[in-house]
Amino acid sequence: MELTRRPELPVRPAPDTIAVSRGGDPWITTKLDFLVNWGRANSLWPMPFGTACCAIEFMATAASKFDLARFGMERMGFSPRQSDVLICAGRVPFKLAPVLRRIWQQMPQPKWAISMGACASTGGMFDNYAVVQGIDTIIPVDVYVPGCPPRPEALLYGIMMLQQQIKTERMRDKTLRDEMEPDPSSKLYIPPDLIDELSEPFGNSVHQTRSAP
Amino acid sequence: MSDGFAVVYPGTGTSAEPATPRHVPNRGGAENPSAAALRKRFPGAVKRVDVVWGETNVEIAGSRAEEIVRWLHDDPSQSYEYLSDVTAVEHRDPSLPIEVVWHLRSLKFRRFLRLKALLPKGKPLEVPSVWPVFRSADWLERECYDMFGIRFTGHPDLRRILLWEQYKEGFPLRKDFPLRGRFSRSEQLRQALAANPEARYSMEELSVADAFEELPVDVRTRLKGGERTGE
Numbered sequence: 332m333e334l335t336r337r338p339e340l341p342v343r344p345a346p347d348t349i350a351v352s353r354g355g356d357p358w359i360t361t362k363l364d365f366l367v368n369w370g371r372a373n374s375l376w377p378m379p380f381g382t383a384c385c386a387i388e389f390m391a392t393a394a395s396k397f398d399l400a401r402f403g404m405e406r407m408g409f410s411p412r413q414s415d416v417l418i419c420a421g422r423v424p425f426k427l428a429p430v431l432r433r434i435w436q437q438m439p440q441p442k443w444a445i446s447m448g449a450c451a452s453t454g455g456m457f458d459n460y461a462v463v464q465g466i467d468t469i470i471p472v473d474v475y476v477p478g479c480p481p482r483p484e485a486l487l488y489g490i491m492m493l494q495q496q497i498k499t500e501r502m503r504d505k506t507l508r509d510e511m512e513p514d515p516s517s518k519l520y521i522p523p524d525l526i527d528e529l530s531e532p533f534g535n536s537v538h539q540t541r542s543a544p
Numbered sequence: 545m546s547d548g549f550a551v552v553y554p555g556t557g558t559s560a561e562p563a564t565p566r567h568v569p570n571r572g573g574a575e576n577p578s579a580a581a582l583r584k585r586f587p588g589a590v591k592r593v594d595v596v597w598g599e600t601n602v603e604i605a606g607s608r609a610e611e612i613v614r615w616l617h618d619d620p621s622q623s624y625e626y627l628s629d630v631t632a633v634e635h636r637d638p639s640l641p642i643e644v645v646w647h648l649r650s651l652k653f654r655r656f657l658r659l660k661a662l663l664p665k666g667k668p669l670e671v672p673s674v675w676p677v678f679r680s681a682d683w684l685e686r687e688c689y690d691m692f693g694i695r696f697t698g699h700p701d702l703r704r705i706l707l708w709e710q711y712k713e714g715f716p717l718r719k720d721f722p723l724r725g726r727f728s729r730s731e732q733l734r735q736a737l738a739a740n741p742e743a744r745y746s747m748e749e750l751s752v753a754d755a756f757e758e759l760p761v762d763v764r765t766r767l768k769g770g771e772r773t774g775e
Contacts, residue, residue, distance in 0.1 A: 426736065427737075428736040429739050463733065519734060526730040527728045
């Protein structure tokens with residue numbers, strides 16, 4: 332299966348070259364990349380996809396004590412069409428997999444995804460027949476936040492990491508906004524044998540395999 | 545009050561017995577009077593009665609479940625108005641039969657009764673549905689069918705309820721079902737992603753909701769054509 336992959340770009344520090352007029356007519360010069368990325372990184376509108384206990388921590392992050400609004404994220408986009416960051420908080424059962432995929436496809440570019448918590452990132456303790464073993468098999472993920480559930484500080488750190496990533500994006504990179512096309516027959520982003528290898532038995536349930544009677 | 549029922553508010557009871565009985569034996573003790581009534585009314589169908597932790601279990605013939613539940617619901621001397629659960633039990637020993645369990649509660653007489661029907665392995669797992677008596681059995685029986693594969697004959701709409709309708713791997717709470725399912729992860733994911741997230745509702749559900757006229761035209765034409773699950 333052909334996978335579209337972003338080319339590895341050298342990470343460059345965010346250009347801070349900025350010139351401002353001193354007196355007279357106001358003017359400003361800077362790099363367009365810097366200006367656009369600065370605007371994008373500081374006005375991310377999250378699309379909360381909360382399915383479990385991680386969503387409680389997400390709500391705490393958005394509430395007044397941790398105050399997500401400090402990062403320009405006070406506007407929750409409960410419609411995927413008006414949001415930039417999908418925050419998947421909690422386990423995703425297989426029944427919800429096509430829903431999550433469709434929500435991701437409904438979000439307009441530019442868009443990013445944060446996988447919050449152990450279950451969304453890897454399936455966590457739910458190594459069973461009903462739970463997706465990591466949402467990166469359904470949608471491309473930019474930042475994984477570990478924890479069960481992660482504390483609000485951890486989510487904020489993940490969001491700041493995402494902001495750092497956004498600030499290094501370059502418009503010259505034409506592939507940046509390319510949508511990853513799933514394989515038309517399997518509808519998977521990742522080759523099937525790789526998914527099976529990633530979800531090899533481990534942990535408490537190694538004694539029970541698919542070949543059990 | 546009439547027929548011997550009086551409201552007792554918490555803390556105002558005059559009985560010497562505490563509201564929650566204590567030191568209840570594991571086996572034995574006072575039997576729910578409904579068990580004796582059932583023995584008298586359905587002599588062949590009641591196979592065994594035992595009292596476990598103060599609760600009465602009545603083992604009945606599965607084929608007469610609907611009849612028995614209807615009598616328990618309708619008869620004024622029993623008046624079990626509330627069906628709190630329909631579920632099933634499979635034991636680890638594969639030779640033991642699968643049990644279908646009904647939890648009935650009489651609010652009027654403050655009684656709790658557990659009915660069990662044993663379904664031996666190797667035969668079709670079928671019991672009559674109690675949906676004609678209790679409408680609340682609808683989703684409970686669907687869930688029991690979804691997880692254990694027990695067919696409730698007479699149920700109006702016996703479909704999967706927790707898993708999606710095209711689920712092909714079997715019945716997950718059965719002991720012969722592997723924890724991770726029968727298919728590989730990629731195959732499970734492929735099948736899940738192939739499902740249409742909008743195809744969750746049957747025609748019946750939509751018409752009951754009276755939402756049919758408000759649906760988009762294309763959905764209406766699809767449903768009129770008899771499409772049920774949109775596979």
